[in-house]
Amino acid sequence: MNAANVENIDSTGVSQGAASVSGTGPGRSGYAFDGLAAAVLDDRGAVVGWTATAEDLTGFRAEEVCGRPVQELVVDLPGNLRGATEIPESGRVRLWHQCGNTIDVTFRTTRVEGSAEVLVLVAPTHHVAAHEQGATLLRALSAQNRITIALHDTDLTTVQTNATPGTLDGRPVAPGTRLCDVLRAEDAENLEAVLRQVLEIGVPAVRRNLQVSWRHDPARQHVLSLSAFRLEDARRRPTGVAALYIDSADDLRARRHLDLAREVAEQVGGSLDVVRTAQDLADVLVPAFGDLAAVDLAHSVFDGEEPSKQLRGGDMDNAALAPATAVWPAGINRGDPVPPLPDHPLLRSFRHGETVVFGRDDFIAMVSDPQLVEYLVPKDAHSVMVAPLHARGLTLGAISAWRCDRSDPFTEDEADLMRQIASRGALAIDNARRYTREHRAAVVLQQRLLPPATTDSPAAETASAYLPAGGGAEISGDWYDAIALPSLRLALVAGDVVGHGMSASATMGRLRAAIQTLADLELEPDELLTRIADLVQRLAAEAPLGDHDIIGGTCLYAVYDPVTQRCAIASAGHPPPVLVRPDGTAEVVAISPGPPLAVSGMPYETTVIDLEPGSVLALYTDGLVEQRDRDIDQGLRRLTDALAASCRPDRALDETARALLADLTDQAPRDDATLLLARTRAIPAEDTAHWEIPADPAAVSKAREWTTHQLTAWGLEDLLFTTELIVSELVTNAIRYGRAPMGLRLIRHDVLVCEVTDSSGTQPRLRRAHTTDEGGRGLFLVAQLGRRWGCRHGQNRKTIWSEQLIECPR
Known part of the structure; x- marks a missing residue:
């Protein structure tokens, strides 16, 4: 009324x-x-x-x-x-x-x-x-457009109401009608239950939120806030119920908008993957904001790069669709390119950062191409809202929401909400884009710093596998290396640097370069780790204030000699290697690990083991054996069993490494996981020769004779002259400056190695002799005649070696 x-x-x-x-x-x-x-x-x-x-x-x-x-x-x-x-x-x-x-x-x-x-x-x-006051109040309430007053008698029949066209179901309610004549049967029953309770017990109902549908339009729901109180006569006898219905659609819409904004803040941005973030944004909009939603991004955003300044339809690909089960027109799929659209004033507004709304007919008129309309416009859609994804001065793409069937058209306040959602979503996508760029840079750096995955040398065949933390989402400082050393030996390295990201990769690169340099000096494993620990201490001292404690790591260094078939191993806080013998049995190598690399001044210990040809030595980092559901001891047992089952002679080593890494790691490990497998080889005894050298100058000629005889037996007559000169100079220096016992060893492979060992610790030094000097030309001649030469020190001995390339190795 x-x-x-x-x-x-x-x-x-x-x-x-x-x-x-x-x-x-x-x-x-x-x-x-x-x-x-x-x-x-x-x-x-x-x-x-x-x-x-x-x-x-x-x-x-x-x-x-x-x-x-x-x-x-x-x-x-x-x-x-x-x-x-x-x-x-x-x-x-x-x-x-x-x-x-x-x-x-x-x-x-x-x-x-x-x-x-x-x-x-x-x-x-x-x-x-x-x-009079009651009448005044009633007139005031009746004059409110959003308030509908209905007086019901004790049978809940409507006696009087101010409902007019535009309120309730859009038609005046005549006295004598019941709620079931106006509302859907189920809604009328629920509402009458509330009114009957008020009538019977006299306790008012205050601001009961109800969703109702009119009888003539059951598909569309309306939100009402009901307040009802009992009517009584002067003797306090119940005579009916007065009900006030307030259209709370605006309030509910405001609450939904707040809820939607909160969901965007909570659910979008949790991932640093561009596509995942775009999908989260689309999922939040459906069905809370629209029936269908799509997120389109510039091509370059997927790769982490900045988009062009003038972003157009043809420059974008679809990144997300929601709901995932929706059938989009013409079979649009995620990843499909977005076709360019013709120039239009609303599109120009969009390019200037404004949110635009199209009715179906307006959108079709703008597109004008029937095939493009069929491709772009969902079935039963009546309106679309498109907002640019603009963040930090860049337009990354666009987000669009469609409404279909009986959904209400978009309103101006919803356009404001869309702008807020697009702004927050764009920041999340840009964060993911920037992370992608940094992550790709870190991955490229890591890949450039790591050696090839496989190597093949006289000492061993190696294969490696590496899995970054987070299934590729993060980069740590784990690394491996296989370094070819003189005299056909091979150094195997596995290391783990503290921290993640670019700084860890940079530190790893510096340590790997240092280890390669020290390996060329042919230091014993314990001495090499001592030098590396000193380097880590210097790096920590150079680090910015507050980062000193995050410079460090662990390392395992092993040197395998295929002539002696022995392997020397030292560890700086690193897990021990696993040995798989040719018969298929596997065991953890017992070593005495020293302190991590961050601790200098502490001694390391070298462990020497014998390796049969065909054995597999496995080096790894702790990310492979330490998982969420098991400790490192359990992980090590699991790795040992897996190696015993997988390292078969008939199976490619690189295939084995990849399979083991996939089987032993979580889908998204918390730490990097690295595995290096080395299948050892041996130099046959007939390809080596060794002689003891007496401390007598006459032994020089004897060494030449031995050398001539051996090279002739090997069919290396073309190297006789140069080898005799090299042997003469090295043996002469050993007799003159070294101490007994002394020895000469020749090794044949793709190179000819000449080694002279003595018990002196004196370091030979290459110098240029003057014309008046009687000596000092020996090492100069060795350096000129051979491909390379060097000196390594062992316990109470040193070995000077020279290599010559065999042009036609057997």
């Missing part, structure tokens, strides 16, 4: 339309007339009629009043009135009460048709004031 339909209460307090509000049917009480007294006056002003309510009001019975002038009952009515006709039509007076008190009342008079008598209706003034 609107303001025009509210019952009119005039200055007398008498309700002119009360009957229409309360009803007069069976079981209904005329509560609007409770407390209303009436009297009938004749033409002389004498009382001729007196109601029971008048008796209740004044205390006078009818027989005490009838026949008396009305002036005797009214305190301040003038006594000179000549008949009832001179009484005012309405006013306010005081009546005498039977006990002697007075009563303040408001009255109204009306002439009885066909008679000289006058009907006087009287009500206590405070009741009239209450009625």
Whole structure:
């Protein structure tokens, strides 16, 4: 009921339309007339009629009043009135009460048709004031567009309402209707249950949020906030229920917008993958904001690079679609290129950073190409909103949301919300893009710093596998190396640097370069690790303040000699290697690990083991054996068993390494995992020759004879002259400057190695002799005649060696 339909209460307090509000049917009480007294006056002003309510009001019975002038009952009515006709039509007076008190009342008079008598209706003034205030309040409520008032009787039939076209189901509700005539049956039943409870127990229902659908349009839901209270007469008897329905769609929409903004903040940006972030953004929008959503990004964003300044449709690919089960037009799939669109004012606004909304017809008119329309426009879609993904001065792409079927069109406040969502989503995508760029740079650096995955040398065949932390999402400082050494030996390295990212990769690169340099000096494993530990200490001292404690790592260094078939191993806090013998048995090599590389000044110990040809030595980092669900000891046992089962002679070593790494690591390990496998070889005994050299100058000629005989037996006559000169110079220096015992060894492979060993620790030094010097030309000649030469020190001995290339190795 609107303001025009509210019952009119005039200055007398008498309700002119009360009957229409309360009803007069069976079981209904005329509560609007409770407390209303009436009297009938004749033409002389004498009382001729007196109601029971008048008796209740004044205390006078009818027989005490009838026949008396009305002036005797009214305190301040003038006594000179000549008949009832001179009484005012309405006013306010005081009546005498039977006990002697007075009563303040408001009255109204009306002439009885066909008679000289006058009907006087009287009500206590405070009741009239209450009625007037109630009517004023009711008129004010009825005038509110968003508030619908309905009065229901005790049967919950609608007695009166201000519902007009545009409210409720869009049609006026006639008195006598029930809720099931207006609402969907289930919604009407739920609502009547609330009203019936209010009617029965008298406790009001306050701001009950209800979702209802009109009977004529059950597919569309509306949100109402219900407040209801019981109506009672003067004797507090229930006479019905008054219900106030407030359209809370705007409030609900505002709450949904806040919820959606919160979900975007919570769910978008948790991943540093560009595509995953885009998919999270699309998933948040469906179905909370639209029925379909798509995120398109510039080509370069997928690779972590900055997009071009002028981003157009043809420069983008689809990055995300939601929901994933939706059937998009023409079979659009994630990763498909976005076709360019024709120039249009709204698209120009989009390129300037504005959010644009198209109706279906407007969008089709803009595209104009039927094939493009079929490709782009989802079935049953009636509107689309497109917002640019703009962050840090870059337009990364666009996000679009479609609404289909019976969904409401987009509104202006939703465009504001879309701008906020696009802004937050763009920042998350740009963070992922920048991470992708940094991560790719770290990966490239890591790949450039690591050696080839496989090597093939006279000492061993090696194969390696590397898995970054997080399944590739992070980069640590794990590394491996296989370094070819003189005399056909091979150095094997596995290391792990503290930390992640570019700094760890840089530190790893510096340590690997240092180890390669020290390996060329042919230091013993324990001595090499001591030098590396000193280097790590210097690197920590050079690090920025606060980063000293994150410079460090572990390392395992092993040198295998295929001639002696022995391997020397030293560890700086690194897990021990695993040995798989040719018969398939496997065991962890027992070594004495020293402190990690960050601790200098502590000794390391070298362990020497014998390796049969065909053995596999496995070096690894702790990320391979230390997982979330097991400790390092369990992981080491698992690795040992897997190596024993996988390292078969008939299986390629690189295939074995990859398979082991995949089987032994989590899908996204917390730390890098590295595995280096080396299948050892041996130099046959017939390809080596060794002689003891007496400490006698005459032994020089004897060494030449031995050399000539051996090279002739090997068919290396073309190297006789140079080899004799090299042997002469090296043996001469050993006899002159070294100490016994001394020895000469020749090794044949793809190179010819000449080694002279003595017990002196003196370091030979290459120098250029002057024309007047009698000596000093020996090492110079060795350096000129051979491909390379060098010196290595062992315990109480040194070995000077020279290599010559065999042009036609066997």
